[in-house]
Amino acid sequence: MEIGTRIKELRLKKHLSQEALAGELGVSRQAVTKWEDNSSRPSTSNLLALCEIFGMSLDELVSGEAEQMPAAETGRHTKRKGALLVGSAVLLAGSIAAAAESLKYQPLQDAIGYGDTATGIFVLGTPLWAYLLYGITAVMIAVTAGVFLRAYKKEKRERR
Numbered sequence: 001m002e003i004g005t006r007i008k009e010l011r012l013k014k015h016l017s018q019e020a021l022a023g024e025l026g027v028s029r030q031a032v033t034k035w036e037d038n039s040s041r042p043s044t045s046n047l048l049a050l051c052e053i054f055g056m057s058l059d060e061l062v063s064g065e066a067e068q069m070p071a072a073e074t075g076r077h078t079k080r081k082g083a084l085l086v087g088s089a090v091l092l093a094g095s096i097a098a099a100a101e102s103l104k105y106q107p108l109q110d111a112i113g114y115g116d117t118a119t120g121i122f123v124l125g126t127p128l129w130a131y132l133l134y135g136i137t138a139v140m141i142a143v144t145a146g147v148f149l150r151a152y153k154k155e156k157r158e159r160r
Contacts, residue, residue: 004038006064010054011036025049081147088144091137098130 011021011032018032025032025046034040042050051058 002038003041003062004036006061007032007042007050008036010050010061014054021053024053081151084140084144084147088137088140091133091140095130095134095137098133102126102130 011018016024018029018036022029022032027046031040031042035042047058047061051061054061
């Protein structure tokens, strides 16, 4: 499909007259008529203005096809986001379970620790691995939130 035919099609979809479109672009109605009958082409600045008016990229306007990521690309990104989300949820659940387990063993008032057998000493406190788990969980949640926020902003930018 030629660019003029595409401009006419998009103009009609927006319910704009040639006069109204020309007014928005700051050109004459005759210029729009020439574009639509393919006897002349719009300048680069007019093409960019048309993209804004019709809410699409220059590639979409010129080629007549919407920009789409290949299905494999989209699926791969979706799988990665899903894996990040599931991984964050599993780590968060593990961190909560570890915290709940460490809260089970409360020390006696004014006690540093107590003996669990005649020769052994049991010292209370959160184990080092739990702190490591909490840190990894915090980083994973931050990364997941960043990925989803970035995707949201990109999608919002593409809608404009």
